[in-house]
Amino acid sequence: MGIAVLYGSSRKNGNSERLARLLVRGFDADHIYLTHYRIEPIVDYRHVEPGPYPDDDYRKLMNRVLKQDTLVFATAIYWYGLPGRLKLFIDRWSQSLRENRGDFLAKLSGKQAYVIAVGDDEPHVKGQPLIQQFQYIFDFVGIRFAGHVIGTGNRPEDIEQDAEALSAIQTIRFKLSADGDSSMKEP
Secondary structure, three states, rough: OOOOEEEEEOOOHHHHHHHHHHHHEOOOEEEEEEHHHHOOOOOOOOOOOOOOOOOOOOOHHHHHHHHEEEEEEEEEEEEEEEHHHHHHHHHHHHHHHHHHHHHHHHHHHEEEEEEEEEOOHHHHHHOOOHHHHHHHHHHHHHHHEEEEEEOOOOOHHHHHHHHHHHHHHHHHHHHHHHHOOOOOOOO
């Protein structure tokens, strides 16, 4: 088993992607760019007769995620929260809960997750609600929140100047290697 990296940002090779790629370099990782897939909004059937769920890429993506032991959510901080594509994907977890709650929760429990978030407007302060949101999500589904990195950056490659974020990534890399949760590939 390895790592699923979910890229929520709309910019290819942006700052959060750069940090995530640094984190998983040499590990067995499945890179999932949510912008490359069609993910429709959740249809809420909690209080009405159930109907069909959207026919999109959600199930395929969720199956890829569930195969991994470690999840990395890499995202820019958009308007002090999650970008739409990542929020749509997580909202659809309600569909999986509705379809087979026990099985879905059993498959998520025991996984660990990291969040990498990069922003430009005081991200260490204004990014905290985003981190808290992930904490609540992970608590609800039984994923262990293993850590997060908040970086400062706006323009491409700005993150290369954030020594604190780069150091935090190296600390997590060491932890992943020591845990042995994710097999290393030959560099």
